[in-house]
Amino acid sequence: xxxxxxxxxxxxxxxxxxxxxxxxxxxxxxxxxxxxxxxxxxxxxxxxxxxxxxxxxxxxxxxxxxxxxxxxxxxxxxxxxxxxxxxxxxxxxxxxxxxxxxxxxxxxxxxxxx
Amino acid sequence: xxxxxxxxxxxxxxxxxxxxxxxxxxxxxxxxxxxxxxxxxxxxxxxxxxxxxxxxxxxxxxxxxxxxxxxxxxxxxxxxxxxxxxxxxxxxxxxxxxxxxxxxxxxxxxxxxxx
Numbered sequence: 001x002x003x004x005x006x007x008x009x010x011x012x013x014x015x016x017x018x019x020x021x022x023x024x025x026x027x028x029x030x031x032x033x034x035x036x037x038x039x040x041x042x043x044x045x046x047x048x049x050x051x052x053x054x055x056x057x058x059x060x061x062x063x064x065x066x067x068x069x070x071x072x073x074x075x076x077x078x079x080x081x082x083x084x085x086x087x088x089x090x091x092x093x094x095x096x097x098x099x100x101x102x103x104x105x106x107x108x109x110x111x112x113x114x
Numbered sequence: 115x116x117x118x119x120x121x122x123x124x125x126x127x128x129x130x131x132x133x134x135x136x137x138x139x140x141x142x143x144x145x146x147x148x149x150x151x152x153x154x155x156x157x158x159x160x161x162x163x164x165x166x167x168x169x170x171x172x173x174x175x176x177x178x179x180x181x182x183x184x185x186x187x188x189x190x191x192x193x194x195x196x197x198x199x200x201x202x203x204x205x206x207x208x209x210x211x212x213x214x215x216x217x218x219x220x221x222x223x224x225x226x227x228x229x
Binding site for chain 2: 049
């Protein structure tokens, strides 16, 4: 399943399927992007990050794709498991001026059906 | 130790109370952050400390007062809060330093309710 946009949609997938969560970022000067997972009642947890000099990065069961031309970021989760149910946030940052502020997307809620 | 800890987990306070939230990390990180998060919304940055000095204040009302006693500790002092200040307050830390990518490590948060 897929989700698009910066509002908080809910993406519902079957256990074992692949999930794709999309994020459109706003600042063409952003050079660092990060995905966080936030489970209910917990703080955000780092999943994976990518710099602007890359267009793909893989982790364990997760892949982040960056398309700078259209300012689009996606998170792919392979073989989605019930433990993947959470809200997923993308965030972007520009290192111009050594700014440490992350600009957060509005999040996507992922529900995994057993 | 790769954890950011926060105390208390839950806090209920009246509008005339004074309370403090505490955050601690022992990863040697030199940047620490306070965020406020409302339900179903992303975290909103409040303050950033870099090398124990306040570097960013996102126009936060003065009823929130941050303090960084040392590189491992971050406090948020609360006074005369309003019910709309009820939220999850998150602390985070990152390595800091010029040019370093800022993967921020988050604590579990303090769930604050203002009556």
